[in-house]
Amino acid sequence: MEFSSKLLERAVNEMAQLPGIGKRTALRLVLHLLKQPKEQTELLTSALLKMREEIKFCKECHNISDVDVCEICANxxxxxxxxxxxxxxxxxxxxxxxxxxxxxxxxxxxxxxxxxxxxxxxxxxxxxxxxxxxxxxxxxxxxxxxxxxxxxxxxxxxxxxxxxxxxxxxxARGIAIGDELEYADEVTLGRSLMHRIPFESSLKNM
Amino acid sequence: MEFSSKLLERAVNEMAQLPGIGKRTALRLVLHLLKQPKEQTELLTSALLKMREEIKFCKECHNISDVDVCEICANxxxxxxxxxxxxxxxxxxxxxxxxxxxxxxxxxxxxxxxxxxxxxxxxxxxxxxxxxxxxxxxxxxxxxxxxxxxxxxxxxxxxxxxxxxxxxxxxARGIAIGDELEYADEVTLGRSLMHRIPFESSLKNM
Missing domain, CATH: 3.40.1360.10 (Dna Topoisomerase Vi A Subunit; Chain: A, domain 2)
Structure with missing residues (x-):
């Protein structure tokens, strides 16, 4: 892919580092940013930078959190x-x-x-x-x-x-709610048979 | 989608503004950035910002360019x-x-x-x-x-x-090189028949 601009090329190459984003998709995304007001790019980049620099991991459970101990652990x-x-x-x-x-x-x-x-x-x-x-x-x-x-x-x-x-x-491993038995793989089906539960328990709603 | 961190939520929401990027994909991309060294986020954001701020459009053809008149127009x-x-x-x-x-x-x-x-x-x-x-x-x-x-x-x-x-x-509109006639839509096929070219011309290579 040959670019008419080094700035564009660099932006596309960096964007294409993200998983699942190829060069073509990266170009589409970058051109979209070019068409939008400058503020959108500024909001995106500042949100990413701020997140990368300031985000913490809960010291109890290692969940992502804004504080030292996350909401779940602190509850x-x-x-x-x-x-x-x-x-x-x-x-x-x-x-x-x-x-x-x-x-x-x-x-x-x-x-x-x-x-x-x-x-x-x-x-x-x-x-x-x-x-x-x-x-x-x-x-x-x-x-x-x-x-x-x-x-x-x-x-x-x-x-x-x-x-x-x-x-x-x-x-528990087994057949997902709403799934048809005939399309389940044999390992899942076998497991769901092995680990069957009392019928009364299966009637309980979440 | 409930986030355990406002910083993460903001980054995901901004990322999901891009076309074709939903919230789930945005979360995947943002978590990828979190796993990579800080430098990758810095490179990405600086490339995007620099591009958005400094890129020019060729004043002749409006192509994206780093200079006032693009390489093609200046050639x-x-x-x-x-x-x-x-x-x-x-x-x-x-x-x-x-x-x-x-x-x-x-x-x-x-x-x-x-x-x-x-x-x-x-x-x-x-x-x-x-x-x-x-x-x-x-x-x-x-x-x-x-x-x-x-x-x-x-x-x-x-x-x-x-x-x-x-x-x-x-x-010219017509059947693409390598395509089978039977799968072509009738409008394209009709056009390619209407605008047929002398057989000798079709032998010429690019």
């Missing part, structure tokens, strides 16, 4: 003895949307994935194990995605806390 | 008497990539589209008509996209210059 009405282990902040948002969970979270910041060069030391595992060992936690719920990396991470953490006095659980 | 080896009218800078880049065209361009900056509130006065039509009326132009090639808005814009310009001593032409 006294939440059950401090149940910790749900998730991969990143998007999972916290998804789980919060259900309105079901009233405990605390622990954001790992990723999954163990040797192929991507992510080992246990890059994740917030140490602080979780410490918290569990301190004895204040009654249950740890594993809510990582059900992939090889997710399972590895679950198991790595489980091995370190299994001797503590703590209940460990994993979120 | 003495190009044919100053042939002007190819295009919608935006991406079309210039696409046409330049063919290596066929050796004349100048005129970038309109859009198409007449009443539904989007774009009238002739918002486009760079006046300067094109003036250039043609000055008598230095021998041929105007219309290379807008073949849509209702493109055709309207072509016709609007054509009406204003048709009494000048200038040849007007439009790029």
């Amino acid at each position: 006294p009405s939440r059950d401090q003895s149940v910790i749900c282990v998730v991969e990143d902040i998007r999972d916290v948002m998804a789980l919060e949307n259900t309105g079901i969970f009233k405990g605390l979270y622990h954001v790992l910041g990723g999954k163990i994935s040797p192929i991507d060069g992510v080992g246990p030391s890059q994740l917030n595992i140490h602080s979780l194990v410490d918290k569990v060992k301190s004895g204040s936690v009654k249950e740890v719920i594993f809510a990582l995605s059900s992939t090889m990396e997710g399972d590895t991470t679950n198991f790595y953490i489980y091995k370190q806390i299994k001797d503590c006095e703590v209940t460990t659980s994993a979120i | 003495p080896s190009r044919d100053q008497s042939v002007i190819c009218v295009v919608e935006d800078i991406r079309d210039v880049m696409a046409l330049e990539n063919t290596g066929i065209f050796k004349g100048l361009y005129h970038v309109l900056g859009g198409k007449i589209s009443p539904i989007d509130g774009v009238g002739p006065s918002q486009l760079n039509i006046h300067s094109l008509v003036d250039k043609v009326k000055s008598g230095s132009v021998k041929e105007v090639i219309f290379a807008l996209s073949s849509t209702m808005e493109g055709d309207t814009t072509n016709f609007y310009i054509y009406k204003q210059i048709k009494d000048c001593e200038v040849t007007t032409s439009a790029i």
Whole structure:
């Protein structure tokens, strides 16, 4: 791609560094900014810079936060003895949307994935194990995605806390509400059969 | 979508202003920036700001440029008497990539589209008509996209210059190289039949 302007080229190249944004999309986005009033570019860049510089991670759960301890951890009405282990902040948002969970979270910041060069030391595992060992936690719920990396991470953490006095659980795998059985993969279907629940429980609404 | 941080929320909302970027994608992009070193955000924002503030439009053809007159317009080896009218800078880049065209361009900056509130006065039509009326132009090639808005814009310009001593032409419409006839729409196929060319001409390579 040949550009008639170095300034444009630099902007497009930087934009194309973002995941899932190719050069063509980057050019479209940058030309859009050029057509809009200057203020829009200023608002965008200042929001990004300010976020990158000032954002904090909750020192309890490592969730993104504007303060040292996030709203969830600081909320006294939440059950401090149940910790749900998730991969990143998007999972916290998804789980919060259900309105079901009233405990605390622990954001790992990723999954163990040797192929991507992510080992246990890059994740917030140490602080979780410490918290569990301190004895204040009654249950740890594993809510990582059900992939090889997710399972590895679950198991790595489980091995370190299994001797503590703590209940460990994993979120249920099975057929999603509204899904047709015939289109489900055999592993999911097999799991949902193995981990079947009393019929009366299945009648309960959220 | 509920955010645990106002800074994050603001960054996501600003990012989601870009065309084709929804809130979820914006969140993914912003979280990516958070994971990368601070320098990447600084490079991105400074490139965007610098571009928005310093970029110029060529005063001859309205192409994006770092200087007052763009490289193409300033190139003495190009044919100053042939002007190819295009919608935006991406079309210039696409046409330049063919290596066929050796004349100048005129970038309109859009198409007449009443539904989007774009009238002739918002486009760079006046300067094109003036250039043609000055008598230095021998041929105007219309290379807008073949849509209702493109055709309207072509016709609007054509009406204003048709009494000048200038040849007007439009790029050929037809079956793309490598395409199968059976999948072509009837309008394109009809046009390519109507505007058939001598067989010898079709043998010529680019």
